[in-house]
Amino acid sequence: xxxxxxxxxxxxxxxxxxxxxxxxxxxxxxxxxxxxxxxxxxxxxxxxxxxxxxxxxxxxxxxxxxxxxxxxxxxxxxxxxxxxxxxxxxxxxxxxxxxxxxxxxxxxxxxxxxxxxxxxxxxxxxxxxxxxxxxxxx
Amino acid sequence: xxxxxxxxxxxxxxxxxxxxxxxxxxxxxxxxxxxxxxxxxxxxxxxxxxxxxxxxxxxxxxxxxxxxxxxxxxxxxxxxxxxxxxxxxxxxxxxxxxxxxxxxxxxxxxxxxxxxxxxxxxxxxxxxxxxxxxxxxxxxxxxxxxxxxxxxxxxxxxxxxxxxxxxxxxxxxxxxxxxxxxxxxxxxxxxxxxxxxxxxxxxxxxxxxxxxxxxxxxxxxxxxxxxxxxxxxxxxxxxxxxxxxxxxxxxxxxxxxxxxxxxxxxxxxxxxxxxxxxxxxxxxxxxxxxxxxxxxxxxxxxxxxxxxxxxxxxxxxxxxxxxxxxxxxxxxxxxxxxxxxxxxxxxxxxxxxxxxxxxx
Numbered sequence: 004x005x006x007x008x009x010x011x012x013x014x015x016x017x018x019x020x021x022x023x024x025x026x027x028x029x030x031x032x033x034x035x036x037x038x039x040x041x042x043x044x045x046x047x048x049x050x051x052x053x054x055x056x057x058x059x060x061x062x063x064x065x066x067x068x069x070x071x072x073x074x075x076x077x078x079x080x081x082x083x084x085x086x087x088x089x090x091x092x093x094x095x096x097x098x099x100x101x102x103x104x105x106x107x108x109x110x111x112x113x114x115x116x117x118x119x120x121x122x123x124x125x126x127x128x129x130x131x132x133x134x135x136x137x138x139x140x141x
Numbered sequence: 142x143x144x145x146x147x148x149x150x151x152x153x154x155x156x157x158x159x160x161x162x163x164x165x166x167x168x169x170x171x172x173x174x175x176x177x178x179x180x181x182x183x184x185x186x187x188x189x190x191x192x193x194x195x196x197x198x199x200x201x202x203x204x205x206x207x208x209x210x211x212x213x214x215x216x217x218x219x220x221x222x223x224x225x226x227x228x229x230x231x232x233x234x235x236x237x238x239x240x241x242x243x244x245x246x247x248x249x250x251x252x253x254x255x256x257x258x259x260x261x262x263x264x265x266x267x268x269x270x271x272x273x274x275x276x277x278x279x280x281x282x283x284x285x286x287x288x289x290x291x292x293x294x295x296x297x298x299x300x301x302x303x304x305x306x307x308x309x310x311x312x313x314x315x316x317x318x319x320x321x322x323x324x325x326x327x328x329x330x331x332x333x334x335x336x337x338x339x340x341x342x343x344x345x346x347x348x349x350x351x352x353x354x355x356x357x358x359x360x361x362x363x364x365x366x367x368x369x370x371x372x373x374x375x376x377x378x379x380x381x382x383x384x385x386x387x388x389x390x391x392x393x394x395x396x397x398x399x400x401x402x403x404x405x406x407x408x409x410x411x412x413x414x415x416x417x418x419x420x421x422x423x424x425x426x427x428x429x430x431x432x433x434x435x436x437x438x439x440x441x442x443x444x445x446x447x448x449x450x451x452x453x454x455x456x457x458x459x460x461x462x463x464x465x466x467x468x469x470x471x472x473x474x475x476x477x478x479x480x481x482x483x484x485x486x487x488x489x490x491x492x493x494x495x496x497x498x499x500x501x
Contacts, residue, residue: 005440011440079387103309
């Protein structure tokens, strides 16, 4: 096989791995938008932040900073996660929210649209020791 | 039969060559060349100077591109933002690798190849942008230039990294905006230009940028109704959150429109202008010839793999437009730093094409 054939195939595989986030466990964070179970008409942003660093094995990330912003609210709002890594913003208007998560040196941004009566649930993996693994995911 | 300059060694190479030489590879290229011939006939007397004079052709194409991208950004910005990367993204990454790495021969220089591959690989896997600047500074230090210039370039690159680093994830957003214009700088320094025609599109580009940053731009896009057309799950506020987080909505919208415009120009430069300037012959190539040249440089495997990636992104988009868009951007993250590294080398070591076309 030609050397450049090998290189092309390797680059192709690497591209697929990058696109799907297969090589980076931190990328397997998810945002799920669904109707609120309680039938409320406002928007709820909630979720859990986990510690994805080696050895932590996905333990809750306490005291991680979660900041949300939207053109639909007056200024950004921020909270800290509790001991279970949970956070919650309630009584929000519908809109496209940017959410920023900071835990140790890890700092990531997400964008998601949430409609009336919907809840966005973030499952976020952050590595507090990976100051060099920042990225924006929308 | 394989493409010019490619040696078919094993069965895999023969299979790739068969795909490109078969109806699947030939039919679309033949159709594009037929369209090209019709277009040239339709141009009538205008075609001859455009075909013969590269500088005129590049200036005309760039100007046309600027007008088209400006109109697109004011009429359907949200669709352009979403579809542009899905259609032109993969081909423009291939052009990046072709013109900046393979055709410059940088990949044959061990020091550059090692630093470049390690840095860009790390960035592609999610590494902090700071490391891209550190890698570019290292590239500057091993460039073939005077020690003083190398040190100044390395210091400037490290300063850029240091400025962006404290901004956290916002550095990605800012870098995304800036990198669109790096392609313009690369095109500018790619080869010496004896005429002054290139100043026309550059002046147009500045004018369009100022227009999009002015309060007139939101008024124009409101008048066109362009913000009312968007794919499910996106919208103006989505793009504001993605491309201008924390910025006041009115100014943020101007930044979104500018990004939309600059992104289109970025793709246009890689897929048309730089390709034209990089070609040895002054006359434009047919699509058939262009494919043959691409096969000679990146190999049949490179062309087929790139084609498969482009089709995969399109198929993904058919199921989930925003997920495909985000997936593409995860892959493309490295290329901004590749462009900065190449620009650094071009500025330090000299331009790509030694002589411009004959002066008029």
